[in-house]
Amino acid sequence: MLNSFWHFVRKDGYREVPIVQTLRFERASADVETANMLAIRSGAPIYRILNLMLMGGNPVLVDELRISQALFPGLTKAQFVARDTTVYGLYQNRFRISIVRTVDSLRAASADRETAKLLAISTGAPLLEVLRVAYTFHEQPVECRRALLNSDKYEFRAVTGGPSPA
Numbered sequence: 001m002l003n004s005f006w007h008f009v010r011k012d013g014y015r016e017v018p019i020v021q022t023l024r025f026e027r028a029s030a031d032v033e034t035a036n037m038l039a040i041r042s043g044a045p046i047y048r049i050l051n052l053m054l055m056g057g058n059p060v061l062v063d064e065l066r067i068s069q070a071l072f073p074g075l076t077k078a079q080f081v082a083r084d085t086t087v088y089g090l091y092q093n094r095f096r097i098s099i100v101r102t103v104d105s106l107r108a109a110s111a112d113r114e115t116a117k118l119l120a121i122s123t124g125a126p127l128l129e130v131l132r133v134a135y136t137f138h139e140q141p142v143e144c145r146r147a148l149l150n151s152d153k154y155e156f157r158a159v160t161g162g163p164s165p166a
Contacts, residue, residue, distance in 0.1 A: 018053040018061070023118075025049050025077035027069065034066050037133050037144040045069040049080065052118050059119050060154050065145045071097060088134070091143075097136050099143075105131045106156060109148060119150045128156060 028048045035042040046066050053061035065087070069075075072095055083090040091097040109129035116123040127148045134143040149156065 016055045018055050021052045021054065022077065022081050023050045023052055025080055028066075030066070030068075034144060038066070038068055038141050040068050040070070047072065047075060055154065058153075060150050062115050062118050062148045063145060064147075065143055067143045071095065071142060087143075097142055099134045100137060101135045101139075103133050103135075104156075107131075111148070115148050119148075121150055125150070127151065130156060 026048050028046050030038065030040055030042055030044045030046045032042050034040075034046060035044060038044075038046070040046075046068055049065040049067075051063045051065070052059055053063060055061075072091075075095075079094070080087075080090065085093065088099045091099060107129050109127045111119065111121055111123055111125045111127055113123050115127070116125060119125075119127075128151045130147040130149065132143070132145045132147070133141050134145075136142050
């Protein structure tokens with residue numbers, strides 16, 4: 001699962017398993033944009049989760065997930081942090097929700113103050129922003145996320161067709 005949906009690699013192509021630090025896990029209400037992406041009503045209860053990903057011992061990626069509380073009833077920060085698999089593995093193993101497709105949109109961004117501090121870079125430094133909506137069967141959106149990548153040493157790499165990379 002990690003190889004199927006994890007598209008961040010070192011510039012030499014080496015694929016690292018990130019060390020994840022969950023910085024925030026909070027209950028919130030879906031804003032209009034989130035509601036549209038998750039096909040829920042505006043104001044519906046969601047979880048907002050902020051993770052910092054370290055690769056090679058360095059902070060490389062800030063990742064914010066938004067998921068509907070209705071799909072993940074009773075999810076706690078302790079359960080999320082203590083998972084023994086990927087986030088998508090947690091969705092599948094604990095809630096029987098399988099991610100079968102993702103749609104990623106990429107664009108340039110610049111580091112705001114909080115992101116710059118987390119990634120140990122200058123405010124305004126260039127970043128790669130990846131916006132994702134993840135779907136389960138029957139095109140039901142399950143998750144939307146915004147990842148901000150410091151692309152000095154890492155890049156987004158999607159492989160289409162052929163055998164899966166090791």
